[in-house]
Amino acid sequence: MTSIFDYPNPATAVDLAILCVHDGALRCVIMRREDGGVMGGDWALPGGFVHRDGSLEETVTRVLHDKTGLRDVHFEQLATYGTPGRDPRGHVISVVYLAIMPAEVLIKGVAANPDLRLVRIKVDWPGETGGVARALDDTGAPLHMAFDHADILGDMVKRLRGKLDYTPIGFEFLPPRFTLRDVQAVHEAILDQSLTKPAFRRKLLDRHTLRATGVRESGGAYRPAELYELSQDQEE
Amino acid sequence: MTSIFDYPNPATAVDLAILCVHDGALRCVIMRREDGGVMGGDWALPGGFVHRDGSLEETVTRVLHDKTGLRDVHFEQLATYGTPGRDPRGHVISVVYLAIMPAEVLIKGVAANPDLRLVRIKVDWPGETGGVARALDDTGAPLHMAFDHADILGDMVKRLRGKLDYTPIGFEFLPPRFTLRDVQAVHEAILDQSLTKPAFRRKLLDRHTLRATGVRESGGAYRPAELYELSQDQEE
DNA sequence: TTAGTAATAACTATAATGCAAATAACTAAG
């Protein structure tokens, strides 16, 4: 019997935007391309092909672990990109996922693989206008992204900005216990604008049900901030 | 040379949620399944496979035209579903798109194909909580959806509700000229709750730059409402 | 003990929103 699988199908891949917020900026993991030079691009999002009878989520988990050694990370689907010609190897449809975690976790994962770099993501448009994003190295020089990955990173920033106010996604960038200033730093990095402190505090305490732990930050000079955590029912 | 295309890939399909608002309810096109009986489901979203070197957008246009005869319709990506076992024919990854148009346009398209029905979509959860949706026929009886299509319809409602306030997506359900009451009817149908008229007017005239045409509704009894249109710069 | 700094709280002004009523525009009937 003839099956749809006997016809030439495009291949399906999963690409990951592995993210954290560090030093006041949104950062993403990019990977040096092995077969570079075919196009101009030298850097790309880490990814892998979806195997027959493997789920998209399994593929995300596999790619994430293969590249960074990390497990048990929050991820969610961004969008799917399928324009022919976007990959010079052939027709590849990429389902892109965001993987979000605290900076201290991701920095360890990136250190384990010399092909990976954790770069600053910068956009030239305000708010949720949309457009491409650039990946900047530590000196501020832009790294050229392969395929349509600059567009994908732009869509990623737009999505994060849109969800930040109405969902608890910002907390995925933080460890289980965090100060309110930490949350504000995450929001400011993603929105690329400074926010007024008291207004932000109140909005936060209203919208997401945070629980004050009573425990305070330690080690720093000056007055220590209180540590908060998400109350159980809000943790998705 | 060995290529990734020599390995068994899952097939990629595009499924469409073809939508309008009519008679105070959000409605979607569903299709009688040819090979029904394999699972319990008899109705599904119309779809088609993505051909090698064909783009996702081309596939959307093709499926839409093949099933309804319609062209030049607004569409946008919802999400991608790839759990193995969701389709009994084999491992199929579906990229789902929303296609949105005025009711009078869609009703004509559905009439052209006896396998299609335009059914009311109903959810049991408030706001943007999320969950499954049900498809109801004209008598209010639920029609059983095949595969994971009830989940997809639920995600669709959630997405529409989320975008309604912050994007001009609601206007895609309306012809180029419309009354403010028409816009309110679209919002009420999608949100499944009634809104207060003056507040809704103001929000609309602030957020989206509408232009009053000076022309008035004709034919109806009682005071005719003024017709508005989107001002050029807001039309996406 | 005291100065310095950041976290937190209190206060005030402004803007957004929700509700209720009043006015305007039209049809249809007397």
Place this chain on the structure above:
DNA sequence: CTTAGTTATTTGCATTATAGTTATTACTAA
């Protein structure tokens, strides 16, 4: 020609949310 009936549109007010400023508190370091 007038009037009742119905819906569109505008207006005004009460309420709530939001932003910005200032004061207070808690801690470190000298």
